Amino acid sequence: MTGVGDGVSEERLRRIEAVTDAALSRLDAVDMLDVLLDRVRDLMEVDTAVVLLLDPHAQQLVATAAKGLEEEVRDGFRLAVGQGFAGRIARDRAPVVVENVQPSDVVSPTLRHKGVCSLLGVPIFARGAVIGVLHVGTLTPRAFDADDVKLLELVADRASLASQAESNTIDRTAALALQRSLLPTSLPEVPGLEFAARYVPGHDAGVGGDWYDVFSLPSGWLGVVVGDVSGHGLRSAVVMGRLRSALRAYALICADPADALAHLDRKIHHFEAGSLATVLYAMISPDRATVRVSLAGHPPPMRASAAGEVDTLAVPTDFPLGLGAPPRLRRTTTLPLAEDDVLVCYTDGLIERRGELIDVGLDRLRAAIKPGPAEQVCARLMETLGIEKRADDIALLAVRRSGLPARELLIDESFAIGGIGALRRRVRAAATDFGLDVDHAADFVTAVNEAMTNAVRHGDAGSARLRVWAGAELVCEVSDRGPGFAAEEYLRRPQRPTATATGGMGLWIARRTSRALSIESGPEGTTVTLTA
Amino acid sequence: MPEELDVSEDRVGRSLVLRLRGDVDLASEAVLVATLRRDPPPDVDEIVVDLTDVGFLDSTGVRVLLEGRERALAGGAVLTVRNPSPVVLRVLRVTSVAELFGLSEP
Numbered sequence: 006m007t008g009v010g011d012g013v014s015e016e017r018l019r020r021i022e023a024v025t026d027a028a029l030s031r032l033d034a035v036d037m038l039d040v041l042l043d044r045v046r047d048l049m050e051v052d053t054a055v056v057l058l059l060d061p062h063a064q065q066l067v068a069t070a071a072k073g074l075e076e077e078v079r080d081g082f083r084l085a086v087g088q089g090f091a092g093r094i095a096r097d098r099a100p101v102v103v104e105n106v107q108p109s110d111v112v113s114p115t116l117r118h119k120g121v122c123s124l125l126g127v128p129i130f131a132r133g134a135v136i137g138v139l140h141v142g143t144l145t146p147r148a149f150d151a152d153d154v155k156l157l158e159l160v161a162d163r164a165s166l167a168s169q170a171e172s173n174t175i176d177r178t179a180a181l182a183l184q185r186s187l188l189p190t191s192l193p194e195v196p197g198l199e200f201a202a203r204y205v206p207g208h209d210a211g212v213g214g215d216w217y218d219v220f221s222l223p224s225g226w227l228g229v230v231v232g233d234v235s236g237h238g239l240r241s242a243v244v245m246g247r248l249r250s251a252l253r254a255y256a257l258i259c260a261d262p263a264d265a266l267a268h269l270d271r272k273i274h275h276f277e278a279g280s281l282a283t284v285l286y287a288m289i290s291p292d293r294a295t296v297r298v299s300l301a302g303h304p305p306p307m308r309a310s311a312a313g314e315v316d317t318l319a320v321p322t323d324f325p326l327g328l329g330a331p332p333r334l335r336r337t338t339t340l341p342l343a344e345d346d347v348l349v350c351y352t353d354g355l356i357e358r359r360g361e362l363i364d365v366g367l368d369r370l371r372a373a374i375k376p377g378p379a380e381q382v383c384a385r386l387m388e389t390l391g392i393e394k395r396a397d398d399i400a401l402l403a404v405r406r407s408g409l410p411a412r413e414l415l416i417d418e419s420f421a422i423g424g425i426g427a428l429r430r431r432v433r434a435a436a437t438d439f440g441l442d443v444d445h446a447a448d449f450v451t452a453v454n455e456a457m458t459n460a461v462r463h464g465d466a467g468s469a470r471l472r473v474w475a476g477a478e479l480v481c482e483v484s485d486r487g488p489g490f491a492a493e494e495y496l497r498r499p500q501r502p503t504a505t506a507t508g509g510m511g512l513w514i515a516r517r518t519s520r521a522l523s524i525e526s527g528p529e530g531t532t533v534t535l536t537a
Numbered sequence: 538m539p540e541e542l543d544v545s546e547d548r549v550g551r552s553l554v555l556r557l558r559g560d561v562d563l564a565s566e567a568v569l570v571a572t573l574r575r576d577p578p579p580d581v582d583e584i585v586v587d588l589t590d591v592g593f594l595d596s597t598g599v600r601v602l603l604e605g606r607e608r609a610l611a612g613g614a615v616l617t618v619r620n621p622s623p624v625v626l627r628v629l630r631v632t633s634v635a636e637l638f639g640l641s642e643p
Contacts, residue, residue, distance in 0.1 A: 422563055422564050423564060425562060425563060425564055426562065429560075429562075429593065444623075444627075447623075447624045447627065448627070450593075451628060454595050455595060455596055458562065458563045458595065458596070461563060462563070510596040510600065511596040513632070514631055514632060518627075
């Protein structure tokens, strides 16, 4: 124990121990401070005892526990470092005694109202830094001596341990929650495709600037993203989180990957100036046979065929995001995807080694890709490429086109206005046979009816056709030969359109009563594809 | 066999009740339009479209009902819809018109 001085009575020693006993540590921090202050009040025979903790960001002391001055805590009293009694102590890092408190000595309205006469305060230290102030006061004049100061410093040590434990817990919990929200999202289960992924942040922060993302779109297409925000650690991860979220939003309204990346580029320039990122955004068609890719400074995917041939997709690499002044030329390349093909998307952490040309890493990757289930592809790559702990993040995503179950054509009919009703009944029967429940089946019939109505209204007479397939899903195609229309505009609307013949009310209903809806429309005609 | 839309009319006090029977869609649009195109008689405060026996109603139906409602209001009457089946109610809700026709929130 720090020298409490000679002449300390047995009684006093005992009571000091009361302040520091082990039982205190079993209480949680807030209760602990409370009990501590109670004991201090008794021990030192004072009327008030307060602990203020430092908010380092605001450089303010916050009343955290108080006896005899409870209002300070209740009122959320805050004091800038350097201001008032406690502020001085925090600033000067030394105890202060005021025998006769004057209004100019204190800022706290509570202290003033209480009529506190004498004050003794000490800084609370942790690892050499001031983390708060502990002070005691009396309502009658009191001459605090050196012993009192030392005793209070002892108590301050105890208070320090308690509050460190508390703030560590809070920080850790918050950090964990944030971190978890920045980790890659789970991979969806969709028919016709298989996914696997790996994410290894290079930094100890547990998250970094690399990411992958896979999501279904209302059109039935599937979005696949791999990205790399420059830098690493938590700061990059935060920017990554925003980009990931923004790209999903743009994906909802852009049928073209290049468009979505152009939007994202504008966003990063405007809101995240100074950040740089490379991104790969690919869209896979509902029938899984086509992939559309746009690259913003990012390495192209590699593709392995079932036969074992590996090629790099011939997609031009446009500018990274955040570089120079937009608008930049951004291109979408459309390529076929055969059954059992595996696409491998990655960030450069997978292929770069210090002191090596990037081509070496690319060749190594190409040699290590063998066709097979997506999970095996990822496992093999991580093993073969000899990834040791390093500074750069790694994100890896493998997408394999698995076979869609064969689908059966249930209905294939041309129709005109008089035949719509009968076809509705046939679609309802097909939906029920497929196993949809009553409500789901009714919704699908509603959606198909709207598409049929539009085809008759707007398509050339006699050109309307309905096809319904049952496979992994129940899918219907309504086509017509007509002048076509700007489908995109109608599909983007967030609000119900007006009720006119060409107002888009039918499409609105169809969107809401089908799981996926996509439209191809041009001068040759229109095809609406609906999934139940 | 296509279902023709059938409409029967009833006067109940100051209400005119239009009972529809069949499907309301593109094929039956003309019938419904003809029914609702007439201005309400001066001694009618309310036009009630009874959908008890309507198995199906689509965007065409919604549009015609909305037009009918406009016409009724212009003539000093209200137009309400009564007893829609779940399928029909679904469409009225999805298009946010249920309340306009006097149907309450779920």
